[in-house]
Amino acid sequence: MVWPTLALLFNAAVWGLSWWPLRLLRDMGVHPLWANVGLFSIGCAVLLLWRPQALGQVRRTPVLWAMALASGGVNAAFNWGVSIGEVVRVVLLFYLMPVWTALLAWLWLGERPGLGGLLRVGLALGGAALVLQPEGGAWPLPRSLADVLGLLGGLGFACNSVLVRRFAPVTRDEGRALAMLMGCVGVSLVLALALGPLTGMHWVPALPPVQPPWMALLGLTALAFLAGNLAYQHGASRLPANVTAVVMLTEVVFAALSAVWIGAEPLSGRTLLGGGLIVMAALLATLAPARVGRGAQPAAKANRRTSASSSASS
Structure with missing residues (x-):
């Protein structure tokens, strides 16, 4: 169990630290949306070389297009948010997933939230209120584009x-993985093209004469x-699904520590308390017994079958 756990911790560290290279790319002139296009285009190319039949699955399965749209929205919102805002706030707002998941599972899967589900929603909303509430005590509403992007990213992930x-x-692992990667490229590309004329966003920066080119950093990332x-x-693939979910929550820790250490971001007591409530809600959600709704299979089995695609929307 040691090596699988360490592997999951490494993945959580990669995503918890992902804000750093994205900000470096931003400082080199690469907007986060265009960085997404480059990063996930490389992922698509690698997957197609490994599993070329996945493209046919995506073309023949319309439901994968919906997954592509949702996954693309997740990565566009999250990567953009952590590039321009306070990393800790964006990550914590992203982890309001218990709220969105309970609502969507009720609407789409027919799973009515029980007492435990309502408790998790209450904890998450209380934590979000603490994170969002300004010092003056006004209404706890998003106060920046980064806050909005964090909330939208969590909604897309749910x-x-x-x-x-x-x-x-009715879908296969490689088809879902390719659809999600293609969605990450497509949604970011459409947003970049649409917002470019309004914001002056350039699709490619000038190559600096002295500094390492942005393409090298993009490739390493x-x-x-x-x-x-x-x-x-x-x-x-080697640990129970609930254990995997718990270990992946360490992404919050990696993001918070790196933001304070590398980014010199402040970490207030209110943010710590609110973040603790949000993480507790997410932790309780991962430990809750699986409930099978209309047309769904047990969550643990579904998670094992979709492990190839889950990290594309992390």
């Missing part, structure tokens, strides 16, 4: 998770994401 649970029996993905496959 949407993607529910779709995976609902349609895992893509390799790190790929290594994290492979580590996730190794760990998730």
Whole structure:
């Protein structure tokens, strides 16, 4: 159990630290949306070389297009948010997944939240209120684009998770993985093209004469994401699904510590308390017994079957 756990910790560290290279790329002139296009295009190329039949699955299975859209929204929102805002706030707001998952599972899977589900939603909302509330005591509302992106990223991730649970029996691992990667490229590309004229966003920066070119950093970051993905496959295939989910919550710790240490971000007592409530809600959600809704299979089985695609939307 040691090596699989370490593999999952490595994957959590990759995603917890992902804000750093994204900000370096931003400082070199690469907008986070265009960075997404490059990073996940490399992932698509690698997967197609390994499993070329996955493209046919995506073309023949319309439900994978919905998964692609949800996954693309997750990565566009999360990577953009951590690039421009306070990392800890964005990551914590992203982990409001118990709220969105309970709502979507009720609407799409027919799973009514029980007392435990309502408790988790209450904990998560209370934590979000503490994180979002300004010092003056005004209403706890998002106060920046980064806050909004963190919330949207968590909503997209919950949407993607529910779709995976609902349609895992009629899709294959490599098809879901490719759809999610293609969605990451497609959604970021559309947003970049649409917002470019309004924001002056350039699709490619000038190559600096002295500093290492941004393409080298982009390639190294893509390799790190790929290594994290492979580590996730190794760990998730050898550990129970609930253990995997608990270990992956360490992403919050990696993000918080690195933001304070490398980014010199402040970490207030209110943020710590609110973050603790959000993490507790997510932890309780991972330890809750699986409930099978209409057309869904047990969560643990679904998670094992979709391990190849889950980290694409981490």
